Amino acid sequence: MRVLLFDDPAIRPHLLPFTFTRPVAALRCGILTLAEKWQRRLGVEAVGYLTQPYLQAKFPAGDVSGAALIVNGAVCPDDLLTRQVQALRPGQALYCDELLVAAHVADASLVAELIQDGIPETRQVAEPVTVIDRPWQLFLRNGVEIRRDFALLTQGRTSQPVGDAHTIVYGAENIFIEPGVKIRAAILNAEDGPIYLGKNSQVHEGAVIRGPLALCEGSHINAGAKMRGDNTVGPFSKVGGEVGNSILLGYSNKGHDGYLGNSVIGEWCNLGADTNTSNLKNNYAPVKIWSHAASRFVDTGQTFCGLMMGDHSKCGINTMFNTGTVVGVGANIFGAGFPRTFIPSFSWGGAAGFETFKLHKVAEVAERVMARRNLLYDAVEQGIMKEVFAATEGDRIWEKAK
Secondary structure, three states: OOEEEEOOOOOHHHHOOHHHOOOHHHOEOOOOEHHHHHHHHHOOOOOEEEOOHHHOOOOOOOOOOOOEEEEEOOEEOOHHHHHHHHOOOOOEEEEEOOEEEEEEEOOHHHHHHHHHHOOOEEEEOOOOOEEOOOHHHHHHHHHHHHHHHHHHHHOOOOOOOOOOOOOEEEOHHHEEEOOOOEEOOOEEEOOOOOEEEOOOOEEOOOOEEEOOEEEOOOOEEOOOOEEOOOEEEOOOOEEOOEEEOOEEEEOOEEOOOOEEEOOEEEEOOEEOOOOEEOOEOOOOOOOEEEEOOOOEEEEOOOOEOOEEEOOOOEEOOOOEEOOOEEEOOOOEEOOOOOOOOEEOOOEEEEOOEEEEOOHHHHHHHHHHHHHOOOOOOOHHHHHHHHHHHHHOHHHOHHHHOO
């Protein structure tokens, strides 16, 4: 059975800026992306994405004619939900209250109509499902999802040994090391949650790691880093300094000292040396952050909330981000002082003011950065960025003032 993960139109806009450049199901929470969770649990070789047209070249749906199992890309699966989805017969749909979770459809090309009009034969989930419908849900859910993914990935397998006499280990039974991992004189404490070290990842001298933690393939935890728990370092990333309850989606660097807490960092981002994020207001009030869907600041209901940074954004040395800052796609932030708490996509500047970071200049940076990982900023990537640039023009208020 083909599996297609769809972007729920009631959810995707609330997950911007991250869903400007990827489907909802391509978001990472825990060790795996939501798509990878479904792929593994349903036992299929690949999944397709039903997403925005400009994203389909990078995230294809494949052939959408004929029968398929469609699944809401914002839903995190567990064992019980997976069994319920697998049990769906043709023409049946699974709901959580009013939310369409999954359906077995005869014609996947009609998914948009099915989402809008509903499917006649419906059933309710046995237990409430976990839905990632706001950006802060990613870090709030991360510790639980690391535990779930850890069990999924390691069941029936044997970990590689630590292999370093100078590394101190607590809770060794909760640590799993994939082939090619290198660890040198670190402290690994998995007593409060599992530690997963992905293929060819490295933990450098003096790093202190508390679980839950996911270090994905090819990534590095730099010397002297302090990883405080509930952290995910996505593939081919580098992390240093102090990090708590944060996610780097992949291909991003926070290589130096400085604090990152209760934050989500997109792909191809770089945080300059001694960049710091505030994750708690001085008056301990709930944090409000910018919502692209509502075009205003909304209450997260959370006391702790740091930085949400979209793909291809960068910041310079000693950048200070206030509590609940949202940075769009392709921004470049630098200079003294605290920049505003909503920095639109393709912004260039800082506390002293912003101008538009021209698309061809963004492309020059992206080409150099991706080449460092032996990847191309090709026509597909350029097309996505062009669409996002046009879609976010209204956010750049200095353009409106001209």
